[in-house]
Amino acid sequence: MNGIEVNNITKRFGDTLALNQVSLKFEPNKIYGLLGRNGAGKSTLLNIITNRLFPDEGDIKIEGLASAENDEAQNKVYLMSEKNLYPDSMSCREVFKWSRMFYPNFDLEYAMELAKQFGLDINKKIKTLSTGFSSIFKIVIALSVNTPYVLFDEPILGLDANHREMFYKLLIKKYSLSPFTAIISTHLIEEVAMMLENVMIIKNGELLINESCETLLKSGYSVSGTAKQIDAFIMGKEVISIDALGGLKTATIIGAVDKNTIPLGLEMTGLDLQKFFIKLTNEE
Amino acid sequence: MKLSAIYKFQLAEHKRSIIVFYLVIIATLAFVFATNAVSGLISSQSAFSIQVTGIDLAPAIFLFVYGLNAFKENFQMSLQNGISRKTLFINQIAVDLTLAVGMSLLNQIFLFIGKSMASFFNTIQYSSILEKIYDLRYAGHPNGLMLYLENFLFYIFLFAAFLSIGYFISVAFYRMNKKQKFAYSFGFYILAFVAFPLIDELLYKLGIFSVQISEVLLRFLYAIMGVSAQNPYIAMISLLIISIIMRSLTWLLVRKTGIKN
Numbered sequence: 001m002n003g004i005e006v007n008n009i010t011k012r013f014g015d016t017l018a019l020n021q022v023s024l025k026f027e028p029n030k031i032y033g034l035l036g037r038n039g040a041g042k043s044t045l046l047n048i049i050t051n052r053l054f055p056d057e058g059d060i061k062i063e064g065l066a067s068a069e070n071d072e073a074q075n076k077v078y079l080m081s082e083k084n085l086y087p088d089s090m091s092c093r094e095v096f097k098w099s100r101m102f103y104p105n106f107d108l109e110y111a112m113e114l115a116k117q118f119g120l121d122i123n124k125k126i127k128t129l130s131t132g133f134s135s136i137f138k139i140v141i142a143l144s145v146n147t148p149y150v151l152f153d154e155p156i157l158g159l160d161a162n163h164r165e166m167f168y169k170l171l172i173k174k175y176s177l178s179p180f181t182a183i184i185s186t187h188l189i190e191e192v193a194m195m196l197e198n199v200m201i202i203k204n205g206e207l208l209i210n211e212s213c214e215t216l217l218k219s220g221y222s223v224s225g226t227a228k229q230i231d232a233f234i235m236g237k238e239v240i241s242i243d244a245l246g247g248l249k250t251a252t253i254i255g256a257v258d259k260n261t262i263p264l265g266l267e268m269t270g271l272d273l274q275k276f277f278i279k280l281t282n283e284e
Numbered sequence: 285m286k287l288s289a290i291y292k293f294q295l296a297e298h299k300r301s302i303i304v305f306y307l308v309i310i311a312t313l314a315f316v317f318a319t320n321a322v323s324g325l326i327s328s329q330s331a332f333s334i335q336v337t338g339i340d341l342a343p344a345i346f347l348f349v350y351g352l353n354a355f356k357e358n359f360q361m362s363l364q365n366g367i368s369r370k371t372l373f374i375n376q377i378a379v380d381l382t383l384a385v386g387m388s389l390l391n392q393i394f395l396f397i398g399k400s401m402a403s404f405f406n407t408i409q410y411s412s413i414l415e416k417i418y419d420l421r422y423a424g425h426p427n428g429l430m431l432y433l434e435n436f437l438f439y440i441f442l443f444a445a446f447l448s449i450g451y452f453i454s455v456a457f458y459r460m461n462k463k464q465k466f467a468y469s470f471g472f473y474i475l476a477f478v479a480f481p482l483i484d485e486l487l488y489k490l491g492i493f494s495v496q497i498s499e500v501l502l503r504f505l506y507a508i509m510g511v512s513a514q515n516p517y518i519a520m521i522s523l524l525i526i527s528i529i530m531r532s533l534t535w536l537l538v539r540k541t542g543i544k545n
Contacts, residue, residue: 052363052543074366083545085364087297087357101289102365 002063003027003181004049004077004149009058011044011205018044019055020205028148029179031171031195033213035186036202037281042185043082045202046151050079062149078103079151080142084134088127092120092137096144105146114140114170118163131158139167143174149181156188168195193273203281213273220254220271229266240279241272252276290367294358294379298350302383305346309339309394317401320408336402336410340395340439343387344446350383351450355458360543369538377531380447388439392432414438414516421514438516441523448530455537458544 004026011019019041026032036042047053049060051067051074059066065073086095092115100106115122118136129137135157142150156164172195175182184192199216201209209216220240223233230242230249238254252275262268313336320334354376362372395412402410414435415422422431457465481498488496505511510518 047543050363050366051368054540054542069368069370071366071368071371074368077366079364081364083543085360085543087361098289098293098361099365101292102367 004063004067005061006045006049007058007060009045009048009055009060011041011048011053011055017205019048021058022202022205022207023058024200024207024210026149026181026183028181030181030197031175032181032183033186033189033192033196033199034183034202035189035199035277037187040187040202040281041205042202043153044205046079046081046153046183046185050074050077050151052079052081075103076147077149077151078142078145078147080138080153080155082154082157084126084138086126089125091125092122092129092140095126095137095141096122099141099145103145103147106141107144107146111140111144114143117170118166132160132163135159136163143170146178147180149183151183151185153185154187155184156186156191164191168192171195189277190274199273201277201280208280216276217271217273218256220252220276221257222250222252222269222272222275223262223266224248224250224269225263225266229263233263233266241275252279289365290358290362290372290375291378293361294354294375295382297357298354301350302346302387305343306390309342312339313394313398317405317408320405323407334408336398336408337416338413339398340391340412340414340435343391343439344442347383347387347443348446348450351380351447351452352454354447354451355454359458359538359541363543369541373535373538376451380444380451384440384443384447387443388436391439392436395435396432417509417511418514418516421516434516438520441520441527445523445526445530448527448534452530452534452537455534455541459537459541 006022006024006026009019009022010017022041022045034042034045044053048055049062049067051069054068059068061067062070062073062076067073067077090098096106096108096111096115099111100108112122114120115137118140120133120136120140124133126134126137135155136159139152139155142152142155156167159167168191171182174180184196186192193213196213199209199211199213200207211219223230225233225248227244227247227249230251234242234251234253239251240254241252243250252272254276257268259268316334316336358376359369359372361367362369391412395410398410402408412431412435415431422428425431456468460468484497487493507513508518508522510516510522
């Protein structure tokens with residue numbers, strides 16, 4: 001069985017229910033977006049997949065192998081986590097060297113090349129890295145590790161716009177040269193939306209949406225025009241957000257639409273995933 | 285591949301501290317012999333005498349501290365690199381055995397060199413702890429092969445036991461939150477150094493016990509260390525049992541330990 005199968009995972013931290021009966025599947029060679037607000041349970045799920053935490057209930061299989069306490073299964077997965085688990089006193093160069101020992105397919109040359117591109121000083125100790133360079137250091141390993149499944153937990157934390165752009169480009173390049181499963185956990189959707197093939201949204205420990213990005217984007221649309229026209233058009237429709245600027249309005253609407261029914265003067269665009277996400281994950 | 289990687293990683297992590305430790309030991313011994321040589325030149329030899337005993341016990345303290353620091357980083361590094369707790373645990377035992385055997389061997393080399401150098405001077409007495417504890421057994425054979433062999437075996441078991449105790453404490457503390465850590469540390473201190481001596485003294489003086497508990501414990505320690513029987517093999521078996529108990533308790537803690545935020 002290919003892919004990562006998550007079956008009825010429940011995890012509690014004291015009184016907090018972090019994950020509640022979550023079941024999903026990550027298929028091989030796809031880019032997934034694991035979306036959710038802070039504390040939704042995204043990191044907990046990734047930590048359970050990678051054997052860092054144990055679930056209270058349920059099980060996970062990686063290519064048919066039980067993930068818990070299984071070196072063979074874990075050899076197929078790499079998690080770039082928000083929390084640094086490498087020894088603080090080690091230099092980036094040393095970590096790269098050890099990564100090659102642990103992961104035989106780790107491409108040391110490529111890691112050095114990436115570090116150079118990002119401007120990461122590999123002789124620096126991990127504890128001296130800024131938040132942004134700490135993310136870069138982990139991104140470099142994640143992109144060089146060459147496991148079939150690479151999990152990114154908040155990969156762009158602290159990165160400036162240039163470095164974020166570089167990361168997206170490198171990820172796409174890497175993926176197109178040698179496809180693998182990338183799971184990107186984030187709450188910053190706008191930037192990653194264009195890369196994703198599938199979207200999973202978690203809210204309060206439960207899986208809310210598990211759709212292909214294409215299907216999700218087709219589930220709604222945005223229209224812009226004068227306030228008067230928009231007000232008339234949205235009557236009776238499921239509106240998830242309205243932005244007004246001067247006399248102009250933009251409404252995000254859920255549901256199918258026939259382009260021919262759009263009145264003249266209104267401009268229709270695709271669904272804004274960020275707005276859709278906010279609507280879905282709003283506590284109200 | 286990964287099995288050897290985590291083994292090598294754990295050894296490499298403490299390579300520097302082990303080298304520093306032995307440099308300190310060498311410097312200490314050099315200082316002792318240099319002091320003796322200088323003293324011999326400025327005073328009459330008969331008025332000056334140095335006893336070097338127990339330096340071979342120093343690695344046990346070092347390894348206990350090593351054990352105290354051996355869990356967190358290795359555990360996190362293992363999980364980051366897809367190593368299971370079981371593999372880490374097995375490898376930790378392999379690493380500890382390597383250290384115990386290696387450092388016990390070095391102990392014998394130091395003992396041999398120390399004794400050989402001491403034989404040049406009349407003013408230095410160089411002996412191992414084993415010769416002090418089992419003095420009747422080794423009387424008259426200060427440089428016998430049996431002493432080195434038993435010394436070597438004894439220290440393997442002793443170092444392994446100290447490592448397992450240190451490692452257990454390290455894992456237990458990792459599992460605890462701040463309040464628990466404080467409570468256990470403070471509680472242990474109060475119990476061992478305040479409550480126990482008080483109760484021990486009180487029960488004895490009130491005539492409830494005819495012998496002090498501390499006396500009984502000491503006798504027990506003598507018995508399990510084979511002091512009374514003058515048999516270091518009893519000590520080796522006892523130390524092995526301690527190691528097995530500690531490792532078993534450690535495994536119970538490690539097997540369900542999760543990563544901390």
